[in-house]
Amino acid sequence: MRYAETGFNLEIDLTRRSIERVVTDPTDTELYLGGLGTNARILWDRVPPEVEAFSPDNLLIFAAGLLCGTPAPGCNRTIVSTISPQTKLMAFSMMGGFWAPELKYAGYDKVIFRGKSSELVYLWINNGKVEIRDASHLKGKGAIETEKLIRQELNEPKAQVAAIGLAGENRVYFASIEQGRSSASRGGIGAVMGDKGLKAIAVRGTGDINIAQPDEFLELCNEVLEYIKVREQNPIPGVMPILAGLGSPQEMKIHDEKWHTESFMWGNSRHRRKDFWTEEIEKEWTETMENARTRLISCYNCPMKCGATISMPGLPTYMMKCFSKLTYTMAAMSNLDFGLKIAQRATEYGVDAYSTPQVMAFALELYENGILTESDMPGLPSANEDRFYWLLDRIVRREGIGDILANGTYWAAKEIGKGAEEYAHNNIKKHEQLPLKLSMLNPIYFLMYCTGEKINITQIEGQFPQMPFPTMEEREEFVKDWLQVPDEKFKQYFLDWELRGEKSMPNYPTVEMCCNIVDWQEMMHYIDDALGMCSGLSSFPLKPPYHIHNFPKFISSGAGIDMDEAKLTQAARRYRTLVRAVNIRRGMRRKDEKPPEDHWKKRFPELEKDLLDAYYKFKGWNNEGIPTKESLHELGLDYVSEDLQQRGILTDIER
Numbered sequence: 001m002r003y004a005e006t007g008f009n010l011e012i013d014l015t016r017r018s019i020e021r022v023v024t025d026p027t028d029t030e031l032y033l034g035g036l037g038t039n040a041r042i043l044w045d046r047v048p049p050e051v052e053a054f055s056p057d058n059l060l061i062f063a064a065g066l067l068c069g070t071p072a073p074g075c076n077r078t079i080v081s082t083i084s085p086q087t088k089l090m091a092f093s094m095m096g097g098f099w100a101p102e103l104k105y106a107g108y109d110k111v112i113f114r115g116k117s118s119e120l121v122y123l124w125i126n127n128g129k130v131e132i133r134d135a136s137h138l139k140g141k142g143a144i145e146t147e148k149l150i151r152q153e154l155n156e157p158k159a160q161v162a163a164i165g166l167a168g169e170n171r172v173y174f175a176s177i178e179q180g181r182s183s184a185s186r187g188g189i190g191a192v193m194g195d196k197g198l199k200a201i202a203v204r205g206t207g208d209i210n211i212a213q214p215d216e217f218l219e220l221c222n223e224v225l226e227y228i229k230v231r232e233q234n235p236i237p238g239v240m241p242i243l244a245g246l247g248s249p250q251e252m253k254i255h256d257e258k259w260h261t262e263s264f265m266w267g268n269s270r271h272r273r274k275d276f277w278t279e280e281i282e283k284e285w286t287e288t289m290e291n292a293r294t295r296l297i298s299c300y301n302c303p304m305k306c307g308a309t310i311s312m313p314g315l316p317t318y319m320m321k322c323f324s325k326l327t328y329t330m331a332a333m334s335n336l337d338f339g340l341k342i343a344q345r346a347t348e349y350g351v352d353a354y355s356t357p358q359v360m361a362f363a364l365e366l367y368e369n370g371i372l373t374e375s376d377m378p379g380l381p382s383a384n385e386d387r388f389y390w391l392l393d394r395i396v397r398r399e400g401i402g403d404i405l406a407n408g409t410y411w412a413a414k415e416i417g418k419g420a421e422e423y424a425h426n427n428i429k430k431h432e433q434l435p436l437k438l439s440m441l442n443p444i445y446f447l448m449y450c451t452g453e454k455i456n457i458t459q460i461e462g463q464f465p466q467m468p469f470p471t472m473e474e475r476e477e478f479v480k481d482w483l484q485v486p487d488e489k490f491k492q493y494f495l496d497w498e499l500r501g502e503k504s505m506p507n508y509p510t511v512e513m514c515c516n517i518v519d520w521q522e523m524m525h526y527i528d529d530a531l532g533m534c535s536g537l538s539s540f541p542l543k544p545p546y547h548i549h550n551f552p553k554f555i556s557s558g559a560g561i562d563m564d565e566a567k568l569t570q571a572a573r574r575y576r577t578l579v580r581a582v583n584i585r586r587g588m589r590r591k592d593e594k595p596p597e598d599h600w601k602k603r604f605p606e607l608e609k610d611l612l613d614a615y616y617k618f619k620g621w622n623n624e625g626i627p628t629k630e631s632l633h634e635l636g637l638d639y640v641s642e643d644l645q646q647r648g649i650l651t652d653i654e655r
């Protein structure tokens with residue numbers, strides 16, 4: 001009997017229109033867990049580096065994490081993996097909501113798409129009955145609208161539907177996949193779905209999941225729920241509001257936006273507005289949010305209510321969560337009312353709320369600086385906000401200049417030329433980032449930005465405070481109940497961390513400490529992404545309910561795999577290294593591992609080199625960031641090392 005997982009994947013060939021139910025190998029679950037881990041294994045085995053994002057041979061994998069569908073609170077993530085058209089590397093975007101547990105209840109762990117359909121279609125998974133259906137009548141429809149129409153058409157109000165909008169259909173490089181209360185947005189995975197001619201996947205499942213030791217498992221779940229209550233009553237003092245509690249940053253509940261609006265950049269990640277957050281603005285934005293927010297909502301089996309339904313006058317209701325509340329507002333240098341309105345249209349189009357506003361602000365900066373002109377943008381409105389709507393409409397339709405901008409700032413700048421590359425300044429590995437510019441280099445963040453392969457800082461950070469606390473009393477208070485640390489040494493790192501002087505940034509935490517901290521933070525995210533756990537209850541916040549000490553127990557009692565901390569650490573290292581190997585085979589090297597040029601004012605080239613050298617060594621990678629033969633062997637990845645040697649990527653010298 002299989003526990004926690006179903007033991008079956010669906011293999012869909014969209015060219016041949018074939019549907020297969022395939023038994024999976026339980027050994028793979030032991031080695032790579034599930035979700036991202038087994039996705040990485042499949043992409044490694046079946047998508048060689050010559051295959052491009054828009055090739056029929058590229059795979060698009062929708063995976064429910066290993067513990068999705070079990071009673072583990074907040075375990076509901078769908079991990080979508082493919083090759084990104086924008087970065088040309090592996091994309092692995094996650095979405096919360098309800099889709100992954102529903103897939104498990106229908107009897108499958110993953111849906112793997114290959115090929116391309118010449119006509120627009122959608123997949124309907126109704127427990128054991130699976131069919132590819134015509135979607136020509138849904139062409140051009142919004143993502144949320146599609147969800148409603150499919151439910152009506154199937155007469156199945158409980159079907160969970162993941163869909164793309166116009167942006168995905170038109171292969172916009174930053175197109176998302178939307179799913180009611182959530183979306184998988186980063187890396188252009190919606191464009192790959194559109195390229196395959198797949199408008200949506202609807203799923204309805206009424207089966208059960210087996211739990212290996214139900215009593216032990218439920219006890220662990222109750223402990224988590226109890227801990228969530230305790231943490232809610234005891235927010236962490238001395239940190240910004242969104243980091244004081246649990247959950248995916250609770251932007252829908254919190255009205256205090258002083259930190260974001262004054263620390264993050266506005267426009268094309270250029271302008272800091274140091275005294276922006278006045279009493280007047282706070283009052284206006286609070287009123288806007290209170291009027292717009294009709295209901296706070298949660299994902300499947302979670303008490304946190306991180307998202308909200310938003311109803312702006314004259315517009316259909318839509319769901320929002322997290323920082324997309326501010327991205328359009330800040331890119332347009334406008335107000336919250338504008339941000340909430342344009343986000344409704346953008347959600348229907350199905351675009352990433354981080355990249356899209358930056359692409360539009362980039363275009364307008366090029367226009368203001370004469371690089372793009374009237375002839376490039378005929379009919380551009382004169383009012384600022386109207387310009388954003390105008391650009392959004394053209395990007396998702398790939399009309400005129402929108403066709404170039406639809407490839408993101410990196411590729412658009414290359415095509416536009418005339419110095420446009422200087423303006424595409426906020427990318428890592430060709431992908432738009434949060435608009436941050438800070439003063440002093442933070443060595444921990446430097447390493448995360450450089451080496452993170454999610455290419456999205458919020459999905460790498462967490463666990464360790466972002467800044468030192470001013471007094472020793474505050475630090476001692478913080479470490480007192482810090483049970484999540486994998487090793488006591490992390491407490492000492494934090495106790496000794498000062499705001500100024502010898503033990504302050506950039507030289508403290510030391511290079512060695514930074515390696516340990518980044519490795520811990522990254523490992524927790526990778527574990528979440530294999531189990532299907534929401535990072536809002538695990539890898540992202542400080543002192544979360546899930547951690548390295550209780551995850552092995554969840555896996556043992558849930559999935560029936562004999563697991564301990566050492567084995568879990570090794571498994572996470574294994575598939576994390578496999579993700580890197582996929583990308584190394586696609587050409588990623590040390591030269592690609594850098595933060596946006598002007599992310600920090602004060603840079604330290606020598607220290608940065610030392611950090612990267614030391615971290616590569618710490619991870620078992622050579623000086624180019626390529627996993628060494630020895631480290632691959634230690635992780636049971638000899639097949640990777642053989643492939644890299646055959647391709648001349650690992651040579652005798654580099655091994």
Ligand code: SF4
Binds near residue numbers: 303
């Ligand atoms: S913590 Fe928030 S984002 Fe995460 S599962 Fe719960 S409601 Fe969803």
